[in-house]
Amino acid sequence: MAKVPVQFTLNGSEKAEFVESGTTLLAALRDKIGDTSPKGGCHQGTCGACSVIIDGELRLSCLTLAETCGGADIKTTAGLAEGGVLHPLQRAFLDAFATQCGFCTPGMIMAAKVLLDRTPNPSREDVVEALSGNICRCTGYEPIIQAVLLAARANSQNAA
Amino acid sequence: MAIRRGRGVAAINYPTGMNLGGDPTQALVHSTPTGNFMVTLSSVDLGQGMKQIMAQICAETIGVPTDRVIIDTADTDTGPHCMGTFASRGTHRAGNAVIQAAKEARQVMLEVAAEELEVNASDLETDGQGNIQVKGAPQKSISIFDVALSAHFKRGRSISGRGMFLIPRSYPEKETGAMKPSTCYAHACTVAEVEVDDETGEVTVLTVKNVFEIGRALNPKMVEQQLVGGSWMGISHALYETTEPYYPNRDHGGTDFNQYLMPGPGDLAETEIIVLERPSADGPFGAKGPGEMCANPQIPAVANAVFDAVGVRIDTLPITPERILRALKAQAAG
Numbered sequence: 001m002a003k004v005p006v007q008f009t010l011n012g013s014e015k016a017e018f019v020e021s022g023t024t025l026l027a028a029l030r031d032k033i034g035d036t037s038p039k040g041g042c043h044q045g046t047c048g049a050c051s052v053i054i055d056g057e058l059r060l061s062c063l064t065l066a067e068t069c070g071g072a073d074i075k076t077t078a079g080l081a082e083g084g085v086l087h088p089l090q091r092a093f094l095d096a097f098a099t100q101c102g103f104c105t106p107g108m109i110m111a112a113k114v115l116l117d118r119t120p121n122p123s124r125e126d127v128v129e130a131l132s133g134n135i136c137r138c139t140g141y142e143p144i145i146q147a148v149l150l151a152a153r154a155n156s157q158n159a160a
Numbered sequence: 161m162a163i164r165r166g167r168g169v170a171a172i173n174y175p176t177g178m179n180l181g182g183d184p185t186q187a188l189v190h191s192t193p194t195g196n197f198m199v200t201l202s203s204v205d206l207g208q209g210m211k212q213i214m215a216q217i218c219a220e221t222i223g224v225p226t227d228r229v230i231i232d233t234a235d236t237d238t239g240p241h242c243m244g245t246f247a248s249r250g251t252h253r254a255g256n257a258v259i260q261a262a263k264e265a266r267q268v269m270l271e272v273a274a275e276e277l278e279v280n281a282s283d284l285e286t287d288g289q290g291n292i293q294v295k296g297a298p299q300k301s302i303s304i305f306d307v308a309l310s311a312h313f314k315r316g317r318s319i320s321g322r323g324m325f326l327i328p329r330s331y332p333e334k335e336t337g338a339m340k341p342s343t344c345y346a347h348a349c350t351v352a353e354v355e356v357d358d359e360t361g362e363v364t365v366l367t368v369k370n371v372f373e374i375g376r377a378l379n380p381k382m383v384e385q386q387l388v389g390g391s392w393m394g395i396s397h398a399l400y401e402t403t404e405p406y407y408p409n410r411d412h413g414g415t416d417f418n419q420y421l422m423p424g425p426g427d428l429a430e431t432e433i434i435v436l437e438r439p440s441a442d443g444p445f446g447a448k449g450p451g452e453m454c455a456n457p458q459i460p461a462v463a464n465a466v467f468d469a470v471g472v473r474i475d476t477l478p479i480t481p482e483r484i485l486r487a488l489k490a491q492a493a494g
Contacts, residue, residue: 046417097385101207131425135417138207140392141425143385 008072010035011079019066025059026050028066029076037078037106048134051107052076058114058133077106080113088158089113089151096147100138107134112148120159122152161359165366166469170460171349174453175342176443177249183327185249186240187257189218189265190320195290195308197222197229197265202239203254205231208451209382210250216378217255217444221262222269223286224304240323248449251378252343255444257323264321272311272319273302344440346448347373350391350457352429356469358488361481363466365395365429368458373436375448380435387433387454394458396423399478407476 003018010033017032026043029035029052041049043062050062053075080087089109092098099105108131115122115130122130127148136144177183188200199218205211211231219226233239242254267281273292274281277300285295286304293301311317332339353366370391377383400421403413414420439446459477467473472487 042417044416044418097381099207100209100385100389128425133424135422135424137393137422138389139385140389140431141428142388142392142431145425 004067006067006070008069008074010074011076017066021067023066024062025052025054025064025066025069025074026061029061029074035076035078037076039103039106041103041107046135047104047107048111049104049107051110051134053110053114056114056117058111075110075113077109080109087113088154089116089148092147092151092154093144096143096150098139098143098147104134104136108136108144112151115148116152116155120152121156122148124149164356164358164469165353166356166465166467167351167353168461168464168466168468169349169351170457170464171347172453172457172460173345173347174248174449174456176247176252176344176346176440176449177327177342178247179327179329179341182329183243183249183253185242185253185257185325187214187254187261187323188240188320189222189258189261189323190318191265191269191304191308191311192230193308193312195224195228195304195306197224197262199229199231199258199261200239201231201233201254201258202236202242203245203250204233204236206245208245208250208386209379210245210254212382213251213378214254214258217258218262220445221259222266223288224290225288228290228304246452247342248346248451248453250449250451251447252440252443252449253325253327255378255447256325256442259323259444260325261321261323264323265319266321268311268317268319268321269304269307272315272317273307275315276302276307276310343442344375344448346375346450346453348453348457350394350461352395352458352461352465354462354465354469356466356484358470358484361484361488363399363462363479363481363484365399365462365465367430367432368395368461369432369434370454370457371434371436372450372454373438374450374453375440375443376437376446377435377450378445378447383435383450384433386450387435388431390452390454391431391433391458392423392428394455395429395462397455397477398459398462399480402478405480 004021007016019028038052038061039049041047045060045063052061054072111130127145190198214231215226215229218229270281270284284292290304291301311319330340349371351369355364404410440448474483
């Protein structure tokens with residue numbers, strides 16, 4: 001099958017790949033580019049582990065075709081830390097003990113980032129709603145909710 | 161037709177590990193040339209914190225800071241034998257094996273230090289900061305870094321140790337059937353409050369209050385994390401999750417997350433966790449297994465709360481609206 005060229009920005013750097021038509025963005029990111037931070041949980045859009053941010057919107061990379069991402073600005077959890085310093089959300093997930101096996105964590109952090117980008121001071125209900133497309137086996141969710149609220153507080157203190 | 165409230169209580173005691181044929185775990189400890197300590201295990205860390213806890217146990221036993229310990233659980237083909245991380249056995253079984261291995265390594269380390277300092281090994285102690293010193297005369301000391309270099313390049317010693325922990329198989333007594341199927345027991349008690357809609361059969365868990373007695377909490381924050389997640393998982397098992405909804409008929413099992421009901425963050429009960437620490441005699445530093453047990457007492461507590469609310473006994477899991485409505489119908493038909 002003929003391969004399709006696709007170019008997009010991933011975490012601030014230009015990427016160009018040839019992918020087979022029908023390749024998901026998840027497969028392109030993990031297998032072609034080597035960014036394994038999005039996880040393949042269900043491969044059918046029901047678990048949220050593969051979540052990435054495309055042009056500011058939360059998207060499931062397992063249901064997004066790579067060839068539709070030409071020119072897009074894509075962000076993944078792997079691009080959050082700057083110069084070895086963790087992003088406030090990553091720091092908060094550690095401090096709140098919000099991760100155990102870690103498989104859902106990158107998707108949770110992506111969902112939380114889109115929330116905080118739009119709603120810097122979310123209510124608990126806002127956080128629950130924002131995370132409602134992501135499932136977690138280990139934590140019982142409460143530590144994750146607390147981590148997102150903690151990150152929001154840390155952000156507003158830094159801004160003040 | 162109304163929303164009815166109920167409250168249920170349940171208590172459990174829960175075994176740590178199992179010995180149906182013997183329950184072994186082994187560990188190896190050795191020092192690197194620069195005095196870090198490598199623990200080799202086949203006991204895998206799948207998010208439950210095995211690496212952190214084993215590093216703490218090894219560090220405490222040898223007398224070094226935790227960050228001087230490296231845990232290798234990479235390969236169950238080549239590592240020391242472990243039965244596996246199940247039945248809440250990881251901390252207890254692997255922890256005991258690591259203590260034995262670390263003690264043997266510590267003894268070699270002290271012997272090498274004794275040769276360097278020209279004293280008796282029995283007169284030496286560790287300061288917990290990476291040094292070995294003479295008891296009562298801490299100015300006479302040597303760093304573990306230098307001890308390891310000496311062992312490797314001068315004395316030709318391997319600072320290493322072997323650890324084995326085996327619970328032998330217990331056979332039932334012919335007359336009574338009595339046996340000892342496990343070692344220490346953890347305990348828990350849960351009170352659950354629910355609302356049951358007797359028109360739809362829907363159950364909402366309002367609050368769940370848990371007390372867990374888990375021996376010594378070797379890492380209190382990680383224990384709390386496990387208990388919070390486990391308490392939620394217990395409710396999830398009570399009300400939602402099953403691979404065989406019409407068991408023993410195995411049809412209609414969920415094959416993906418469209419069909420297998422996995423609750424999200426919107427279905428949380430107000431949860432309280434209290435930890436009681438009663439150190440076990442045979443556990444590493446008094447630990448028991450807090451792993452699986454924490455997801456169990458919520459299930460009978462919720463079932464009892466449903467009975468308290470609407471007067472029907474649901475004895476098949478999960479407690480679905482369908483099962484409650486069928487039981488209410490049978491009750492009304494009397």
